[in-house]
Amino acid sequence: MTASLNARNVAAALIVAGLLLLPLYAQLSGNMFVLTLFTRIVIFALAAVSLNLIMGYGGMMSFGHAAYLGIGGYAVGILAAEGIGSGFVQWPVALVTSALFALVIGALSLRTRGVYFIMITLAFAQMAYYVAAGLARYGGDDGLTIYKRSDFAGLINLSGRVQFYYLCTGCLFGGIYLVWRIVNSRFGLVVQGLRSNEQRMQAIGFPATRYRLVCFVIAGTMCGLAGALLANNTDFVSPAVMYWTRSGDLMVMVILGGMGSLFGPVVGAIVYLLLEELLSQVTEYWALIMGPLLLLIVLFGRGGIMGLLGRLHRG
Amino acid sequence: MADPLLRVENLVRRFGGIVATDNLSLDIAKGELHAIIGPNGAGKTTLISQLTGQLSPSAGTIHFAGRDVTQLPAWRRSTLGLARSFQITSLLPDFTAADNVALAAQAHDGHSFYFWGQARKEKHLRDAALSALTRVGLDHRADVVVSRLSHGEQRELELAVALATKPQLLLLDEPMAGLGSTESTRMVKLLQELRREVTIVLVEHDMEAVFALADRISVLVYGRVIASGSPAEIRGNEEVKRAYLGDQHVVTRHG
Numbered sequence A: 001m002t003a004s005l006n007a008r009n010v011a012a013a014l015i016v017a018g019l020l021l022l023p024l025y026a027q028l029s030g031n032m033f034v035l036t037l038f039t040r041i042v043i044f045a046l047a048a049v050s051l052n053l054i055m056g057y058g059g060m061m062s063f064g065h066a067a068y069l070g071i072g073g074y075a076v077g078i079l080a081a082e083g084i085g086s087g088f089v090q091w092p093v094a095l096v097t098s099a100l101f102a103l104v105i106g107a108l109s110l111r112t113r114g115v116y117f118i119m120i121t122l123a124f125a126q127m128a129y130y131v132a133a134g135l136a137r138y139g140g141d142d143g144l145t146i147y148k149r150s151d152f153a154g155l156i157n158l159s160g161r162v163q164f165y166y167l168c169t170g171c172l173f174g175g176i177y178l179v180w181r182i183v184n185s186r187f188g189l190v191v192q193g194l195r196s197n198e199q200r201m202q203a204i205g206f207p208a209t210r211y212r213l214v215c216f217v218i219a220g221t222m223c224g225l226a227g228a229l230l231a232n233n234t235d236f237v238s239p240a241v242m243y244w245t246r247s248g249d250l251m252v253m254v255i256l257g258g259m260g261s262l263f264g265p266v267v268g269a270i271v272y273l274l275l276e277e278l279l280s281q282v283t284e285y286w287a288l289i290m291g292p293l294l295l296l297i298v299l300f301g302r303g304g305i306m307g308l309l310g311r312l313h314r315g
Numbered sequence B: 001m002a003d004p005l006l007r008v009e010n011l012v013r014r015f016g017g018i019v020a021t022d023n024l025s026l027d028i029a030k031g032e033l034h035a036i037i038g039p040n041g042a043g044k045t046t047l048i049s050q051l052t053g054q055l056s057p058s059a060g061t062i063h064f065a066g067r068d069v070t071q072l073p074a075w076r077r078s079t080l081g082l083a084r085s086f087q088i089t090s091l092l093p094d095f096t097a098a099d100n101v102a103l104a105a106q107a108h109d110g111h112s113f114y115f116w117g118q119a120r121k122e123k124h125l126r127d128a129a130l131s132a133l134t135r136v137g138l139d140h141r142a143d144v145v146v147s148r149l150s151h152g153e154q155r156e157l158e159l160a161v162a163l164a165t166k167p168q169l170l171l172l173d174e175p176m177a178g179l180g181s182t183e184s185t186r187m188v189k190l191l192q193e194l195r196r197e198v199t200i201v202l203v204e205h206d207m208e209a210v211f212a213l214a215d216r217i218s219v220l221v222y223g224r225v226i227a228s229g230s231p232a233e234i235r236g237n238e239e240v241k242r243a244y245l246g247d248q249h250v251v252t253r254h255g
Helices: A002-029 A033-057 A066-081 A087-109 A114-133 A161-184 A186-196 A198-203 A208-234 A244-257 A264-282 A286-300 A304-314 B044-052 B074-080 B097-107 B123-135 B151-164 B181-194 B207-213 B231-236 B238-248
Strands: B006-015 B018-028 B033-037 B059-064 B082-085 B169-173 B199-203 B216-221 B224-229
Touching: A002 A033, A002 A161, A002 A264, A002 A304, A033 A066, A033 A161, A033 A186, A033 A208, A033 A244, A033 A264, A066 A087, A066 A114, A066 A208, A066 A244, A087 A114, A087 A208, A114 A244, A161 A186, A161 A208, A186 A198, A186 A208, A186 B097, A198 A208, A198 B074, A244 A264, A244 A286, A244 A304, A264 A286, A264 A304, B006 B044, B018 B044, B018 B059, B018 B224, B033 B044, B033 B207, B044 B074, B044 B082, B044 B169, B044 B199, B074 B082, B074 B097, B082 B151, B097 B123, B097 B151, B123 B151, B151 B169, B151 B181, B181 B199, B181 B207, B207 B231, B216 B231, B216 B238, B224 B231, B224 B238
Parallel strands: B033 B199, B033 B216, B082 B169, B169 B199
Antiparallel strands: B006 B018, B006 B059, B216 B224
């Protein structure tokens, strides 16, 4: 047991150290592309960490999590387009809008279970996708270019590559720490208990839906933050970030890395996006290689990569 | 008789064309151990599930401690002091025994919207869990994950979880189901101690245990109470013999 924990802790420590030292490596080697790539990875890792909170710990298989990426992104993009460039306005709006969206769709979706929950969250995200595609004033289908990144009054300059990278990494670590606190709190135990056996939890006196809903809102808000970061990273936001395949990507990252493990989604995001990057350099049909690879990991590596690491030391 | 702790009046539950609970009325007095027996399919578990709120009745009312709880959801009834154990063990399999009980204690310690502090380090919850585990003799297994406990231990844990909610009324759905003879003896001894503190409704097939424990027995057949009384009265009741005891030769004493 302790050995397995150690292998996973070592992996987590390596990730933290690696992410923190990456800009140094980029600068020394002169390979700034790696920084760009990892900024993107870190942002998706944050989104995956938030999805893991509801999916891994809460047992809520949301298939619409990318909607918050779009909502956070459009909050930044639309405000920028309307001449409100301050991050102190843009970002709180991004978070609050994501939270409200999560509250509404959560209140409706959480009446269902299993496959129906998957389908209804998917449907809501697709609705958000089509709404965004219909926003003619903000680029519609083509998306919206953001000409100026969020302005934090000289506190931090988002156009500085390294500064922006560290902001994203800080948000990721903050998100992981938050999830860690939540998972071990009274609230977190209730949510995990509901995943384990809802009937039992109700019988001992817990109203299931309200705890699940609050968890759903926390995860949505956190992903909205990732959306605001992503829009700033690409200087662009389009309906495509909300498309259902994006939600699928996030799910794959979580499952690949290890559902219900703290650093699993980070590992998943790194492996998934690195593979995508490397394979797409080799062949245009990279998805043909990626697909079977994922299949193998899901089939033989239950608990994802973090689960494999856990078993490594036991065997 | 004073006001009963639990009063069930004209309860009806239909599943399609089947009437599982048929105009059933039942009073449970405070402090008694009331056993409910009946052949398979008599509607015992259906009745328990309606009492605790997992199922809602088609008609009729349930009053608990003077309050109409017929429309209340399961979790509300639990906070009022109604606890149950399940016929088919229903625990949190990937949590430790102590976690299972501590969560039950937590459920009755205000709301759980605390996001920061570490719940497993809250002393009064852990203490409550440990004392409930000690009651059922499981304290030495506190840190074992439920899925690794034996069946008998899981049955005892069910009881500890119910106790940790500090119930006024304990509804036990076949607590001896699947237990070996030594385990059964332990369970009977445990129930004998518990009955001094809490009112118990016991659904059980083990007739020896029922007649040893019960103050009163109600016999359920086809969703109806066909007889209700002391163990001696039930033993002597002709209708019961015909409908249930004699039929299934459960009580072999009469040869």
